[in-house]
Amino acid sequence: MQIALTLGIFIGYQLVARSFQFTNLDWTFTPAWWQLFTPPVWFGALHEALLTGERSLFVLVLAAFAVVVPVIAMILYVKMIPAFESSLHKLSTVEQGKEKRTNRLKQAFLRFIAPNQAERNFMNFSFAMMKSEREFKLKVYPQVGFTFVIPFLFMFTNIENGSFEALREGSSYYLFYFTLLVIPTVLSMVKYSGAYKGSWIYAAMPLKDRVLIDRGLTKSVLVMFYLPAMLILGPVFIWIFSGRIWLDLVVIIATALLYAALCTLVLNGKNLPFSQPFSVAQHQEGIKAFMMMLVIGGFCLIHVLFNNWTFGLEIYLGILLVAILIVWTLGFRRIRVGQ
């Protein structure tokens, strides 16, 4: 619920800003149907209707919303207080919990990407943690949702300045690089947990190989956050830009694999996942994550360069694959349990 709220605010900002077209240093308001869903505009309309005497039907409807909706909301709230209370009560008592069906397909997929039992175990653990930790979800999910939207916001801007056809012919598909943003966003948070004291188990258990933790973690982040981005945005991009960009998308996805490993190494270092309290989350971390985000720009630039040559992309993809192999094996070896 809170997550939906935060995401709503993010997108709301964008929409409100877009209600006004910036022409000749003059903010002019252009009405559109979707403004019915943006409360700030309602109140703006109320202001317009009362003070400047604007009386067009659209403005009046919006103004009416500004009055009616809060009243309805208040009535609803009062009516629903008992329901809220019982939900609160439920939070503090033991829930039964639903039996989770084990999905064979998912099992097989996990087995495929993480053949090692210990590594797979860590993947399942981080899945469960990332799905259930309130604070983690609150900090990460809205931003992840936002990165899904960013490419399209840019595209809308482009369409406003040109035509949809021009966009399709153009090279806006590099916007797909924005999907990589989810990786540092998530990976900079995974070392924290509300129940960080539970991390004694790392020390008490027979952990053969630290590498398995880091690899399992990275893979789980990729599967949980990057795979959906690929599956949803990939087809949309193919639809917009046609099949000509398929190799570019493959290159970007390969970059994501390489980049995720680099992020784990840089952002997590020697920290074990879910082993630090949120309260120690430092400003410096944010800067590190931001630097990693700039790296995406670098990858994008290299991509553009290689794209200028014939077979440039194929060569670049080859280089990426080798780099992935090296970082995922040797790179992870370099961080070992420090204590």
Place this chain on the structure above:
Amino acid sequence: MERQEVIRLEHVTKRFGDKLVLEDIDLSVYEGDIIGYIGPNGAGKSTTVKMMLGLVDGYEGNILIFGENLKNQDHTYKKRIGYVPENAELYDSLTAQEYLAFIAGLYGLEEETAREKAHRLMMKFEIDHVMNARLSSFSKGMRQKVLIISSLLHNPDVLFLDEPLSGLDANSMLIVREILAQLSAQGKTIFYSSHIMDIVEKISNRIVLISDGHIAADGTFDELKEQNQKGSLQDIFNSLTGFSQHKEIAEDFVAIVQEELA
């Protein structure tokens, strides 16, 4: 049958900064032992356990587990050890099922086996109906049961328990006590630290009392009774730790509570 030595501490000394926590401790533990490890707060009980688990290092002397020195050991010996820590801290946003699956996985159990075994154990503790509920909604006793299960999933040879019965109701305590007794009869070693003397008296077949960094007593309950001419472990504990003013302290305390508020 000759009972094998499982744990040996040789001249173990541990300092935290300037503070001496353990001084020159020698201790041998054999299979089938249920050791009640007692001592006042801050006497170094938990530290000893943590050192044997490899959670705390930087000590002098040697600790041998299964005949091998911890200093030259990798982590493999931990496969044969189960541990229930003092404060039931666990990743409580997980469900019991998820948590137990994770722990079992760390010990190298296959997912399916682990799930099934955990479920059957939870059934015995009558908490299987909350298998898929978050641990954060569990009572202290239920969490404790989950921890006990998690420490036994891999059938360890040595169990380290720190206040394992806290929060359990009387019937569950009885079950756990019986479990410990049967495990020990099978040759498992149990290292049990607690503040509740009645339980230690009943459960342990050997009692080690630590005070001021030294082992103040070591033997069966009967031996300790004989040596100290006292009736209960509580009395022995008080006399060995040199504590006798509990009445006076209690009187002072109540007096302060009852002071008239001006």
